[in-house]
Amino acid sequence: MGLDGGTIISRNDVLRGQCWDLNKADDSRSTRGGAVRGTFKRRKLDAATSKVTKWTTCALSGQPLTAPVVACFLGRVYSKQSVLEWLLAKAGTFADDEALHRHMNVLRESGDAFDHITSMKDVFPLAYEPPAPTEGAAVATAADGSADPTLPAPFTCPITEARCDRHPFVALVPCGHVFAERAIREAGKDGTCPSCSTAFAEEDVVPLLPSEEQEERLRELLPGRRKQAKRRRKGGREQQQQGEQQQQQQGEERQQGEERQQQQGEQRQQQPQQEEQ
Numbered sequence: 683m684g685l686d687g688g689t690i691i692s693r694n695d696v697l698r699g700q701c702w703d704l705n706k707a708d709d710s711r712s713t714r715g716g717a718v719r720g721t722f723k724r725r726k727l728d729a730a731t732s733k734v735t736k737w738t739t740c741a742l743s744g745q746p747l748t749a750p751v752v753a754c755f756l757g758r759v760y761s762k763q764s765v766l767e768w769l770l771a772k773a774g775t776f777a778d779d780e781a782l783h784r785h786m787n788v789l790r791e792s793g794d795a796f797d798h799i800t801s802m803k804d805v806f807p808l809a810y811e812p813p814a815p816t817e818g819a820a821v822a823t824a825a826d827g828s829a830d831p832t833l834p835a836p837f838t839c840p841i842t843e844a845r846c847d848r849h850p851f852v853a854l855v856p857c858g859h860v861f862a863e864r865a866i867r868e869a870g871k872d873g874t875c876p877s878c879s880t881a882f883a884e885e886d887v888v889p890l891l892p893s894e895e896q897e898e899r900l901r902e903l904l905p906g907r908r909k910q911a912k913r914r915r916k917g918g919r920e921q922q923q924q925g926e927q928q929q930q931q932q933g934e935e936r937q938q939g940e941e942r943q944q945q946q947g948e949q950r951q952q953q954p955q956q957e958e959q
């Protein structure tokens with residue numbers, strides 16, 4: 683096993699590993715080159731299993747999802763703890779040897795898949811409680827789609843009661859509430875969260891565990907989101923500055939007022955003197 687001391691995985695090793703996996707999955711060619719069969723068969727995890735797994739697994743660590751949960755703007759879900767650890771590791775800080783190994787494993791498995799997370803501003807908190815992990819929780823539902831009795835019930839939409847493993851779900855960035863997409867299309871028409879009435883904009887609706895096309899679209903939105911976040915931060919600072927300026931102005935006005943009073947007082951003092959003369 684690698685990573686148990688001494689072995690340092692390079693990016694080349696990662697790529698070579700991925701190539702090997704791809705070649706193995708491709709039945710149309712032998713690994714020595716040359717065609718074996720004319721067909722290209724793709725290995726794919728069955729959709730339902732993969733969906734349930736994603737809803738209960740941290741996308742970064744591959745470990746069971748634990749609260750508090752956050753999501754990135756590509757709609758992946760994470761244990762907040764893993765994201766914190768990931769950011770520390772990226773900065774070269776590791777809590778312990780295990781953290782270093784976990785980081786190397788993620789790099790090996792995912793390549794640059796998490797490069798879009800550069801700070802805690804690239805994720806937002808989700809109001810989603812992962813079901814308590816049970817024995818074999820990562821194995822999901824039975825092949826025929828019936829519920830596996832050993833698994834906790836999957837998360838359901840508070841409005842439509844749709845199951846998260848069978849229907850598309852979205853999260854609202856401002857409040858983190860999670861709904862079936864349909865619920866937001868219908869109950870969220872007025873632009874406020876059906877649970878807590880927090881206002882949200884169109885781009886605040888992030889599809890969770892999106893389809894490939896949806897993910898492409900989310901990826902296109904990423905640069906804009908960064909600018910938006912920056913503008914929001916800058917806006918906050920400007921408001922603060924304006925506030926300080928106002929306070930200063932008020933202070934000056936107070937001072938002017940005091941000076942006026944003083945002048946009036948002096949004039950009053952001068953008047954009796956004039957009368958005496």
Ligand SMILES: [Zn+2]
Nearest residue numbers: 857859875878
């Ligand atoms: Zn809400």
